[in-house]
Amino acid sequence: EPEVTQTPSHQVTQMGQEVILRCVPISNHLYFYWYRQILGQKVEFLVSFYNNEISEKSEIFDDQFSVERPDGSNFTLKIRSTKLEDSAMYFCASSGGTDYGYTFGSGTRLTVV
């Protein structure tokens, strides 16, 4: 079964450092998303991406965040200068634009120290 792949599974970084979280969506999907889940809290929408541009973003997705689809297969989330409160599980998802919901990756656990 096709799956969304995320790397790395766990990333530890120092506060103020830049991190890039990587995702390989399902190959024929057209819509891409990042969500995050802070420990013990709910899954929160960050950003949606379609046709090489951001279609929606939440208030969490400020100027420190950016997304890119550099080569037609990878979909990346960059956090420019990490803060302690960015520590969370980050989930990438993709959709073919059907009624079958999104397919989520297994997540990257980001720990900012």
Add this chain to the structure above:
Amino acid sequence: DQQVKQNSPSLSVQEGRISILNCDYTNSMFDYFLWYKKYPAEGPTFLISISSIKDKNEDGRFTVFLNKSAKHLSLHIVPSQPGDSAVYFCAASEGSPGTSYDKVIFGPGTSLSVIP
């Protein structure tokens, strides 16, 4: 501002019985509703969806009911199996996946334990 609420953080059910997970929402613009299941250390897995033009959708052991006037939906699992033990997230969107309004808002989740 909790647009999607799941007021029961946990639920325990005997194997073979029905599990009923409830969800309420506040945004009347929500047009599309989904249920996801999540195991620890994994991403959410899509289970079943329903659009606002329907009041029921069934897929095997899973049935979702939507009461739009009450802004309430529920997920029924019959019969419940131990492998169903997971966190279940109710989610809602102003449009179906791939539309301009496909930002999905998740509820806080209900942890279901199915006891053998």
